[in-house]
Amino acid sequence: MTVKIEIQRGSAVPLSRRHPKFLGQGMLKGMEVVLDHWFKSFGPKLENFSQTAGIFTTEYPEERLKLAEAYRNLPILLYDDETGQELCTSCLQCEKICPPQVIHITQTKDPSTGKLVLAAAEFIIEYDACMGCGLCAEVCPFDSIKMDHHYELSTADHASLTMHKADLLRPVSYYQSLAPTFWEQTKENAYKKLQNTVKRRSGLLGIAPSMVGKVQPPETKPAE
Amino acid sequence: MEALINYLLNTALNLHAPEWVILLIRHLLVATILFLVVPFQMLLLTYFERRVIARMQDRVGPNRVGWEGVLQPIADAVKMFTKEDIVPAAADKGVHLLATGVVVVPTMFMLSVLPWGPGMTPVDFETSLLFFFAISSVSAIGLVMGGWSGNNKFSLLGAMRAVAQMISYEMPAILSILALVLMTGSMSISKIVEAQGGLIANLTDLPKVPDLGLGWLLFTPVGFLAFVCFFISALAEGERTPFDIPEADSEIVAGYMTEYSGMKFGMFYLAQYVLNFALCAITATLFFGGWQGPGVSQLSAMGANNQLFSILAGALGVVYLLLKTYFFFFTMVWIRGAFPRLRIDQLMGLGWKFLLPLTLVNIFSAAIWAACIHWGPEQGLAFLSAFGPWKRWAIAFLSTLVINLLAATLLVRINSSAESSMPKLVEDQKFGAVTLP
Amino acid sequence: MLKTQELQINIGPQHPSTHGVFRVLVTVDGETVVDLKPVFGYLHRNHEQIAESNTYLQNMPYTDRLDYFNSMTNNHAYALAVEKLAGIEVPERAEYLRVIMAELTRIFNHGCALGFLVNDMGAWQTALAFGIREREKILDLFEMVSGARMMCNYFRFGGVARDLPEEFIPRLKELMIALPSYTDEVEKMLRENEILLIRSEGIGILPPELAISYSVTGPVLRASGIPYDIRKADSYSVYGRFDFDVPVGTVGDVYDRFIIRIEEMRQSLRILTQALEQLPDAEGGHINPKARQAVRPPVGDAYGRVETPKGELGFYLVSDGSTKPYRYKVRAPSFINLTPLADMCRGYKVADIIVILGSIDIVMGEVDR
Numbered sequence A: 001m002t003v004k005i006e007i008q009r010g011s012a013v014p015l016s017r018r019h020p021k022f023l024g025q026g027m028l029k030g031m032e033v034v035l036d037h038w039f040k041s042f043g044p045k046l047e048n049f050s051q052t053a054g055i056f057t058t059e060y061p062e063e064r065l066k067l068a069e070a071y072r073n074l075p076i077l078l079y080d081d082e083t084g085q086e087l088c089t090s091c092l093q094c095e096k097i098c099p100p101q102v103i104h105i106t107q108t109k110d111p112s113t114g115k116l117v118l119a120a121a122e123f124i125i126e127y128d129a130c131m132g133c134g135l136c137a138e139v140c141p142f143d144s145i146k147m148d149h150h151y152e153l154s155t156a157d158h159a160s161l162t163m164h165k166a167d168l169l170r171p172v173s174y175y176q177s178l179a180p181t182f183w184e185q186t187k188e189n190a191y192k193k194l195q196n197t198v199k200r201r202s203g204l205l206g207i208a209p210s211m212v213g214k215v216q217p218p219e220t221k222p223a224e
Numbered sequence B: 001m002e003a004l005i006n007y008l009l010n011t012a013l014n015l016h017a018p019e020w021v022i023l024l025i026r027h028l029l030v031a032t033i034l035f036l037v038v039p040f041q042m043l044l045l046t047y048f049e050r051r052v053i054a055r056m057q058d059r060v061g062p063n064r065v066g067w068e069g070v071l072q073p074i075a076d077a078v079k080m081f082t083k084e085d086i087v088p089a090a091a092d093k094g095v096h097l098l099a100t101g102v103v104v105v106p107t108m109f110m111l112s113v114l115p116w117g118p119g120m121t122p123v124d125f126e127t128s129l130l131f132f133f134a135i136s137s138v139s140a141i142g143l144v145m146g147g148w149s150g151n152n153k154f155s156l157l158g159a160m161r162a163v164a165q166m167i168s169y170e171m172p173a174i175l176s177i178l179a180l181v182l183m184t185g186s187m188s189i190s191k192i193v194e195a196q197g198g199l200i201a202n203l204t205d206l207p208k209v210p211d212l213g214l215g216w217l218l219f220t221p222v223g224f225l226a227f228v229c230f231f232i233s234a235l236a237e238g239e240r241t242p243f244d245i246p247e248a249d250s251e252i253v254a255g256y257m258t259e260y261s262g263m264k265f266g267m268f269y270l271a272q273y274v275l276n277f278a279l280c281a282i283t284a285t286l287f288f289g290g291w292q293g294p295g296v297s298q299l300s301a302m303g304a305n306n307q308l309f310s311i312l313a314g315a316l317g318v319v320y321l322l323l324k325t326y327f328f329f330f331t332m333v334w335i336r337g338a339f340p341r342l343r344i345d346q347l348m349g350l351g352w353k354f355l356l357p358l359t360l361v362n363i364f365s366a367a368i369w370a371a372c373i374h375w376g377p378e379q380g381l382a383f384l385s386a387f388g389p390w391k392r393w394a395i396a397f398l399s400t401l402v403i404n405l406l407a408a409t410l411l412v413r414i415n416s417s418a419e420s421s422m423p424k425l426v427e428d429q430k431f432g433a434v435t436l437p
Numbered sequence C: 001m002l003k004t005q006e007l008q009i010n011i012g013p014q015h016p017s018t019h020g021v022f023r024v025l026v027t028v029d030g031e032t033v034v035d036l037k038p039v040f041g042y043l044h045r046n047h048e049q050i051a052e053s054n055t056y057l058q059n060m061p062y063t064d065r066l067d068y069f070n071s072m073t074n075n076h077a078y079a080l081a082v083e084k085l086a087g088i089e090v091p092e093r094a095e096y097l098r099v100i101m102a103e104l105t106r107i108f109n110h111g112c113a114l115g116f117l118v119n120d121m122g123a124w125q126t127a128l129a130f131g132i133r134e135r136e137k138i139l140d141l142f143e144m145v146s147g148a149r150m151m152c153n154y155f156r157f158g159g160v161a162r163d164l165p166e167e168f169i170p171r172l173k174e175l176m177i178a179l180p181s182y183t184d185e186v187e188k189m190l191r192e193n194e195i196l197l198i199r200s201e202g203i204g205i206l207p208p209e210l211a212i213s214y215s216v217t218g219p220v221l222r223a224s225g226i227p228y229d230i231r232k233a234d235s236y237s238v239y240g241r242f243d244f245d246v247p248v249g250t251v252g253d254v255y256d257r258f259i260i261r262i263e264e265m266r267q268s269l270r271i272l273t274q275a276l277e278q279l280p281d282a283e284g285g286h287i288n289p290k291a292r293q294a295v296r297p298p299v300g301d302a303y304g305r306v307e308t309p310k311g312e313l314g315f316y317l318v319s320d321g322s323t324k325p326y327r328y329k330v331r332a333p334s335f336i337n338l339t340p341l342a343d344m345c346r347g348y349k350v351a352d353i354i355v356i357l358g359s360i361d362i363v364m365g366e367v368d369r
Ligand code: SF4
Pocket: A087, A088, A089, A090, A091, A092, A093, A094, A095, A105, A139, A140, A141, A142, A143, A144, A145
């Protein structure tokens, strides 16, 4: 049986097996390439993508690559700089999407009424098992969970990698410095949603712990 | 040196020391210097190799410890010292330990017969060339001991390969050196170096050429072919790429060193680099004039009146030798950066089917060379003395060149035709159509 | 004949050149291989079972970890399968972005595969270092678009996660200057090297019939002389719009597998150039907005496959109408290409096993899943 394999646009080209004309020619060529790189390594460093020679080592930690805005390491939570209000409403979207299931959220209950409040009482991310996929940041409708650029997290203390809400919270300005254009795109939407959320919070609920005492809790009581 | 010690002991201190005391002190001193210099060289070589190869690969290499990383080898040595020394439970412990010594000591001995500068041979005797190669083979025993005692299949395989390789490359190495012995008429390394003064042609062959210390044996057809063969063999003997098969890490882990750790591993490492250094140095010495170079002989001639000049000549000679040695080591690193390695059977084939016949032919040319230049009526070749020395040199040069070129091309032809007898399975296959079974 | 004793050697699981935790049980007679048995499973991670308990989107980051070298093409195959299952349209721009990413992946994978192959022959990293150098640049680009260098997780059902940042195209164009000279350089350095020639010519020959019956794919199959490339045979995405050739080998030995990778890098460059020319502007969007929500495909099954640098990567999905796949099966090219190893190695030397293994270009993460 003969199977004909049709190829449109372009053809199957058999590879030619070239051989050196005299013994040692191929080896000399190889040595030439290597020596060329040795000489060029004393020249300018490889900084431009169009170069193919020159030293390309980045000497971490003195030199660091500029991270792309989209860079993602591990997730953090945001709160507003001025009011201290957390952006998270504990809608549990991120907990549901997280593939390794490392996000654990406890929703807040108003101590007086026992009703759910739009804020997370506890927000735990197991950094040791998080795969840094960024899906949580993608699904969050309130732009509350974002991916951090900080990558020097190595520690000998395993337990410290279970991050609680207080460890995760960062001000919005921090995220803005990491990814200015991304924040620019979502800023308006995020603040609008935050205002709606704040309307339905009361007292100190939903205020970042580090900001408690520094900001005035909102006066308005949630509409009954 | 003896004169200096003699002066110090007998004249300055007035001790009336007998001659053997002076000799003993001299040898002790030299041995101390060697033992200090050699490990230092090894450290430098590892650093040098890592930096050079890193630059060939667009990296920087170790540059953290000390200025530009020069202290890196010392940090490595400290690491080696402080590491746990693991001896496998099933190992033959005595042999396991002894092997390191048997490997390291001979390599140190090799350096004792090298002429480091004019009149600076630690131990100078008539058959030092023979001694050099004889002692280098002793470490093969150490390799077998190390490979066998570890009780590991990989180390045993590695040791077997190492010994097979060493033995089969000793042959072409020594045979190519034999050509030099024929040419210079001496088996003493220092004499061979002394014979390499001159310019292109050396002084023994053409006494009238100006002495710039450039009459290297490399510049003769016999010497050149011997150099090529010897350098290839040296790569194989020093287990350098493309012949680093005994410790082919991609195949048999670390070869005979697999079961070694800590300082014992370090000793093998040391032995290897010292061996490489010795081989580079002997290549430089035999073919590239060793300490010979422009100015050395003039300086030592002036040294007859003033001690200072002979010290200067010595220093210049050492610098020349080290420069040449490091050039060869650079070449070794360069080759390592560029090539993959051969397979063990291909290596054996290269040694026995290519290098050995080539060196044999080379010995024949060396005999012709010696005959053309040195023989005369006593050997029944009275007609040769009819030519002047220049003519005799030219005849020798041309005839050996022709012989060596012919032999080399013929051997390349024979060997490459054997290699290309490769099965062509898909010869008649049409592209785009496949016959399914 | 001398009677000799056969010796059994375990190469691996901890061995410098088995490309991961992989064991080969070799029976040797002297240095000649009599028989060989690959043993794998040391890296088994229950990928398929985990995937069946995850929702469709949750699996996307897990596919990165299959062949961790080429996360982009893994994403592509999985996205194709789900799109087929759920009938999701992909905007044109997204298709082009996918092709660009996939071809960049192919280039650096082949570059590094060459390096690893030459390393297995005993070279001291130089070819690999050059490959890694180009790979670093490409990974910089990946980081720019997806946020991660290796575990990109960039593809989504109906498109890609985000559009290109501004500086991407200029940098890619700079890179396109470097890549051809890189391929030329590698070719100059190694293609005619005598040592490489005698180490690889006539070694590990895989006859085309055998290759087909083992259902080997990718460069290994093409090196055996069969021009089967899914980009041509089952043209997915927008591959039908590009001119490119399919290089095929003539003997099917290690050397063919070596040079075929150089040629394929060239062809990928051709595709990249054309894709950059044809790339539509951002108006069409980079993702089908309808597909943003959780996918709930109708009952049925689908098979999505792409030509990854290592061969045909396929995802077979069965949906029971819920948000999770009922059955999820990966056809991993590394795994299937590894099966004829014994047939390729028999009769050659021990040192050749490593070279042949290197020429298949496997990634254990994909073999064991
Ligand atoms: S971080 Fe975002 S997605 Fe997660 S619970 Fe808070 S608001 Fe919801």
